[in-house]
Ligand code: PEP
């Protein structure tokens with residue numbers, strides 16, 4: 001249930017209403033939006049009559065019941081205002097959110113050695129990425145496949161962070177590793193296979209670390225939002241949703257199906273920022289750029305692109321990894337499209353390919 005206070009309601013009145021609600025064994029959560037204060041009611045509100053709340057104060061504009069099973073993740077919980085996940089990085093804070101420039105996350109599937117991770121980090125930074133993403137702990141289908149270098153890879157990520165100032169994103173698979181991973185990562189990734197690992201979700205929810213929650217390979221949108229709800233309910237509001245392709249019947253030409261419709265659908269359901277991962281979604285480097293562009297057009301807040309200095313020799317996910325050169329080209333191609341939608345960082349110096357810019361302008365009729 002959501003209590004919307006009228007603009008300009010004195011703080012003391014908001015407090016008085018909250019106190020009253022607390023006396024009914026319901027937890028009031030105050031959310032200060034740009035224009036209004038909203039109080040989210042957390043607990044068993046089934047028996048509460050909205051009129052009972054409305055009568056508490058003449059400063060209450062509206063009382064809404066959130067009918068969806070996800071409450072804190074719901075769009076209503078913030079009264080339609082998109083949330084922002086602000087991540088402090090050595091290069092300055094980066095904000096994920098609907099009213100902010102596109103955030104580009106890039107890097108190899110796995111951290112393989114110091115030379116490759118530092119080289120990749122420097123290259124993706126020069127091309128305009130804000131985050132380096134690399135796996136230390138890898139969720140692999142086969143127990144015999146390369147599982148990641150673990151702790152030593154975390155040290156290499158820390159080094160790449162110092163050298164480039166980029167924010168670091170890396171996955172945690174085990175609750176026992178959360179502190180270790182969080183000490184290096186600026187954003188902690190929960191991989192697709194762990195989307196419904198509820199004890200892991202609760203534990204990362206007990207931190208304030210920004211969490212990148214990948215969609216499970218066969219998860220419905222509601223299951224995904226309920227997984228986000230676990231993190232939010234545990235007290236961590238910093239959740240970014242990442243669509244990475246859903247299970248497909250095609251076994252040959254695409255690894256997954258990128259559910260691009262998840263972007264507009266999520267916009268109707270949640271305030272949380274959205275990331276798209278076209279690398280895992282397609283499984284082949286040649287399709288990554290098209291799907292990245294489509295994701296920008298559909299309104300994604302962020303992109304995650306796998307980049308490797310030598311994809312043919314990659315220890316994991318080589319076929320879907322872009323070379324450094326291909327990533328640089330993609331960044332140049334994304335700039336005009338992103339600028340067109342008002343989502344390109346203003347201080348970004350990435351040059352716009354004149355031919356591509358002209359094509360976008362023609363398509364857009366400008
Ligand atoms: C990854 O990000 O490298 C990864 C394993 O992704 P996912 O969890 O989406 O399969």
Ligand code: MN
Nearest residue numbers: 109306316317
């Ligand atoms: Mn990967």
